[in-house]
Amino acid sequence: MKEIVRMKKLIPNFNEMVIYHPYIAKKARGGQFVIVRADDTGERIPLSISDYNREEGTITIVFEEAGVSTRKLAMRKEGDVLPTVAGPLGTPSSIEKFGKVLLIGGCYGIGAIYSIEKELKEMENTVIVGIEARSSAFLFWREKHINCADAFYPLTRDGSEGLKGHVDAIIDRVIQDFGNIDRVFAIGCTLMMKKVAEKTKPLGIKTIVNLNPIMIDGTGMCGVCRVNVGGKMKFACVDGPDFDAHEVDWDVLIMRKKAYVDEEMTSLMMMECMKDF
Amino acid sequence: MPKEIKLERVPMPKQSPEVRRKNFLEVALGYTPELAMEEAKRCLQCKKPLCVQGCPVEINIPAFIKHIVEGDFDKAIRKLKEKNLLPAVCGRVCPQEEQCEKFCVLEKKGAPIAIGRLERFSADWEAKTGKLQIPEISPPTGKKVAIVGSGPAGLTIASDLIQFGHSVTVFEALHAPGGVLTYGIPEFRLPKEIVYREVDFIKKLGVNLMLDFVVGMTATLDELFEEFDAVFLGTGAGLPWFMEIEGEHYNGIYSANEYLTRNNLMRGYEFPKSDTPIKRAKRVAVIGGGNVAMDSARTALRLGAEEVRIVYRRSRAEMPARLEEIENAEEEGVIFEFLTLPKRYIADDFGWIKEIECIRMRLGEPDASGRRRPIPIEGSEFRIPVDAVVVSIGQSPNPLIPKTTKGLETGKWGNIVVDPKTGKTSKKGVWAGGDVVRGGATVILAMGDARISARSIHQYLVEGIW
Ligand SMILES: Cc1cc2nc3c(=O)[nH]c(=O)nc-3n(C[C@H](O)[C@H](O)[C@H](O)COP(=O)(O)OP(=O)(O)OC[C@H]3O[C@@H](n4cnc5c(N)ncnc54)[C@H](O)[C@@H]3O)c2cc1C
Ligand SMILES: Cc1cc2nc3c(=O)[nH]c(=O)nc-3n(C[C@H](O)[C@H](O)[C@H](O)COP(=O)(O)OP(=O)(O)OC[C@H]3O[C@@H](n4cnc5c(N)ncnc54)[C@H](O)[C@@H]3O)c2cc1C
Numbered sequence: 001m002k003e004i005v006r007m008k009k010l011i012p013n014f015n016e017m018v019i020y021h022p023y024i025a026k027k028a029r030g031g032q033f034v035i036v037r038a039d040d041t042g043e044r045i046p047l048s049i050s051d052y053n054r055e056e057g058t059i060t061i062v063f064e065e066a067g068v069s070t071r072k073l074a075m076r077k078e079g080d081v082l083p084t085v086a087g088p089l090g091t092p093s094s095i096e097k098f099g100k101v102l103l104i105g106g107c108y109g110i111g112a113i114y115s116i117e118k119e120l121k122e123m124e125n126t127v128i129v130g131i132e133a134r135s136s137a138f139l140f141w142r143e144k145h146i147n148c149a150d151a152f153y154p155l156t157r158d159g160s161e162g163l164k165g166h167v168d169a170i171i172d173r174v175i176q177d178f179g180n181i182d183r184v185f186a187i188g189c190t191l192m193m194k195k196v197a198e199k200t201k202p203l204g205i206k207t208i209v210n211l212n213p214i215m216i217d218g219t220g221m222c223g224v225c226r227v228n229v230g231g232k233m234k235f236a237c238v239d240g241p242d243f244d245a246h247e248v249d250w251d252v253l254i255m256r257k258k259a260y261v262d263e264e265m266t267s268l269m270m271m272e273c274m275k276d277f
Numbered sequence: 278m279p280k281e282i283k284l285e286r287v288p289m290p291k292q293s294p295e296v297r298r299k300n301f302l303e304v305a306l307g308y309t310p311e312l313a314m315e316e317a318k319r320c321l322q323c324k325k326p327l328c329v330q331g332c333p334v335e336i337n338i339p340a341f342i343k344h345i346v347e348g349d350f351d352k353a354i355r356k357l358k359e360k361n362l363l364p365a366v367c368g369r370v371c372p373q374e375e376q377c378e379k380f381c382v383l384e385k386k387g388a389p390i391a392i393g394r395l396e397r398f399s400a401d402w403e404a405k406t407g408k409l410q411i412p413e414i415s416p417p418t419g420k421k422v423a424i425v426g427s428g429p430a431g432l433t434i435a436s437d438l439i440q441f442g443h444s445v446t447v448f449e450a451l452h453a454p455g456g457v458l459t460y461g462i463p464e465f466r467l468p469k470e471i472v473y474r475e476v477d478f479i480k481k482l483g484v485n486l487m488l489d490f491v492v493g494m495t496a497t498l499d500e501l502f503e504e505f506d507a508v509f510l511g512t513g514a515g516l517p518w519f520m521e522i523e524g525e526h527y528n529g530i531y532s533a534n535e536y537l538t539r540n541n542l543m544r545g546y547e548f549p550k551s552d553t554p555i556k557r558a559k560r561v562a563v564i565g566g567g568n569v570a571m572d573s574a575r576t577a578l579r580l581g582a583e584e585v586r587i588v589y590r591r592s593r594a595e596m597p598a599r600l601e602e603i604e605n606a607e608e609e610g611v612i613f614e615f616l617t618l619p620k621r622y623i624a625d626d627f628g629w630i631k632e633i634e635c636i637r638m639r640l641g642e643p644d645a646s647g648r649r650r651p652i653p654i655e656g657s658e659f660r661i662p663v664d665a666v667v668v669s670i671g672q673s674p675n676p677l678i679p680k681t682t683k684g685l686e687t688g689k690w691g692n693i694v695v696d697p698k699t700g701k702t703s704k705k706g707v708w709a710g711g712d713v714v715r716g717g718a719t720v721i722l723a724m725g726d727a728r729i730s731a732r733s734i735h736q737y738l739v740e741g742i743w
């Protein structure tokens with residue numbers, strides 16, 4: 001258990017990691033996450049379950065090399081056993097037959113939306129997928145999405161692949177092609193999710209986002225992951241991470257995510273220095 | 278021969294306040310063999326020892342003390358372990374002044390026997406000399422028990438049940454065992470080495486430990502029955518409360534659980550050697566008056582704070598923390614703001630806590646808890662400048678398991694309801710004990726509950742009758 005069975009560099013700073021953990025693979029559902037520690041002094045970091053394979057007993061995570069913890073994780077090798085892989089955590093996404101559903105993934109969300117996409121498809125929804133990045137070189141998992149979804153819209157900010165512009169352009173185009181949309185799911189960096197929320201609110205399309213505040217235990221024990229949703233304090237690790245995008249207080253979330261920026265820099269500099277010795 | 282009664286407790290050496298407020302090493306240093314024997318000699322060896330009724334696990338106190346008087350420390354520890362799996366822990370953290378020592382006949386004379394210190398001495402002696410006794414284990418029964426949670430309740434019942442011959446697996450949500458002993462109580466009060474030593478001991482007995490396994494999520498309680506014949510829930514009271522006042526989302530405001538977990542479990546004080554950061558704030562306010570608040574305040578000092586305040590809405594007399602810990606905090610320079618209630622938090626432009634607006638209180642008539650109710654004094658608002666706040670106003674059991682299990686009765690605060698005589702819950706084959714039943718209580722009460730459930734589980738597994 002907790003063994004890395006496959007690892008792949010997707011794009012320069014993104015990795016795909018397949019972990020053998022039959023318990024988690026058996027229970028995993030779209031929208032859930034695992035807590036991982038890369039080594040014995042490592043932080044506990046939350047990573048979405050991007051895919052799962054119940055027969056093989058594995059889960060797949062996709063992660064960006066953001067700071068020390070994710071870089072350490074990227075340095076692990078196939079065959080290594082991770083000290084901590086705990087989950088599946090969080091409340092699964094609520095999946096029903098909605099009709100026409102648009103999934104938007106940016107950054108790690110290009111991976112994370114997949115587990116939800118798969119389940120929406122099983123429920124016979126019309127599944128439309130949009131993924132976005134700076135430019136073509138930062139997109140991945142195209143084939144996986146094309147094989148699963150009914151329609152696929154890549155977008156790049158520089159126009160090097162697919163639609164050009166910002167995430168709004170995906171929504172506009174899908175509405176143009178499909179008429180109404182019954183539901184939107186968005187996962188990615190906080191700003192992207194906020195943008196989606198701002199776009200769909202006046203259109204009256206119910207939108208679910210998978211929030212990514214700082215976490216420690218992931219079981220409701222510390223309260224660091226608290227977010228304001230609909231004017232109430234919620235613990236994202238147990239009450240979420242899925243929430244109604246139009247109820248989220250985005251400013252609080254963005255502010256709280258910056259709590260340790262100085263320390264994260266220190267940590268990263270230490271790691272870079274150590275490399276030279 | 279009439280014995281002269283010495284009315285002075287032998288003091289236990291401690292690090293001086295000036296030194297210890299800057300390090301995470303244990304504050305109390307423990308008795309030497311000579312000091313222990315000197316203190317033990319004061320015990321009157323009462324025929325009807327009142328002290329014993331004050332101990333929730335009924336340790337034969339005069340008997341273990343007698344062995345210390347005789348200098349036979351091995352026998353002393355064996356006597357203790359007949360009743361208590363974790364003497365090194367209890368000797369340190371039991372509220373003895375309300376338990377065993379409160380009932381000691383010498384208490385009225387103002388100098389009860391220092392039972393806790395003697396207990397701690399015996400356990401440390403065993404650890405130092407390395408003569409660990411492995412108890413006898415009954416022949417295998419073929420029955421399997423799952424224990425959920427590796428706090429004092431879980432560790433105790435695991436040890437009891439494996440000695441009865443059952444196969445035992447402990448499931449723990451976190452990556453390290455010990456429960457609050459590991460993530461909550463700081464190193465300077467309970468070195469983690471002691472906790473790991475005890476965990477090692479139950480592993481040596483053959484207990485299987487599954488870390489990073491969140492029951493309710495990784496497998497549900499009902500799914501555990503596919504493999505196990507009985508389940509004990511010792512999942513503690515880990516859900517932190519907030520006051521739900523204005524500004525509680527600002528950066529720099531922590532629950533005590535977050536603050537202590539970052540520091541103890543994740544070793545934040547060693548950052549960047551360990552990867553989990555903790556802020557080294559200069560002016561810290563801790564809201565609350567219990568043991569958890571004292572631990573948070575003293576942790577803040579050790580992280581380099583210049584000014585640490587305890588903000589408590591009642592007066593000193595009502596503080597639930599142990600007297601010894603309040604005194605330790607005072608000696609180390611923690612400032613106490615009694616009869617004070619936070620009303621809202623004020624942040625700087627970047628969302629970092631800057632000030633707390635508080636209101637002064639006075640004490641009115643006693644409330645349901647028997648303590649005098651604090652009443653705000655109109656117009657007494659004032660502000661305390663801070664750069665970190667630790668909210669330590671209480672916690673309740675985590676709802677993860679009740680939420681994912683059918684037929685498990687819970688009470689008003691989410692606590693699991695049990696029959697106190699057996700520890701049985703409303704669900705067949707499931708027992709519970711410790712903080713998940715009592716809310717925030719004590720280590721020794723959790724261990725006492727575990728012992729009661731162990732007997733009941735054993736009987737159930739042997740006789741098959743619920
Ligand atoms: C529910 C959830 C699911 C997530 N899924 C993924 C995923 O599938 N792939 C992926 O690449 N990332 C995911 N993240 C974000 C990921 O957890 C952070 O990128 C990671 O913790 C950064 O750690 P670091 O040490 O590498 O970087 P750092 O330099 O420590 O931090 C970079 C930024 O990441 C955030 N962060 C830091 N520590 C934590 C923490 N303990 N918990 C959460 N965020 C933190 C902060 O905003 C910080 O500014 C998810 C977050 C959440 C809450
Ligand atoms: C800071 C602090 C200081 C304290 N000081 C004292 C003191 O001086 N003296 C004293 O007597 N008492 C003290 N207490 C109280 C004492 O620690 C508790 O009463 C005692 O630890 C309760 O033991 P327990 O075994 O019931 O639960 P806990 O010690 O809380 O252990 C429960 C364990 O279960 C695990 N768990 C929870 N849910 C799950 C799940 N779903 N699946 C798997 N595992 C799970 C948790 O991670 C945890 O490890 C203090 C408490 C705190 C927080």
Ligand code: SF4
Nearest residue numbers: 332367371376377393
């Ligand atoms: S276990 Fe606690 S109450 Fe009992 S004798 Fe020891 S210190 Fe006293």
Ligand code: SF4
Nearest residue numbers: 320321323328381382
């Ligand atoms: S009551 Fe006090 S003096 Fe008497 S046996 Fe107990 S500890 Fe000794």
Ligand code: FES
Nearest residue numbers: 218220222223237
């Ligand atoms: S991560 Fe600790 S409560 Fe959510």
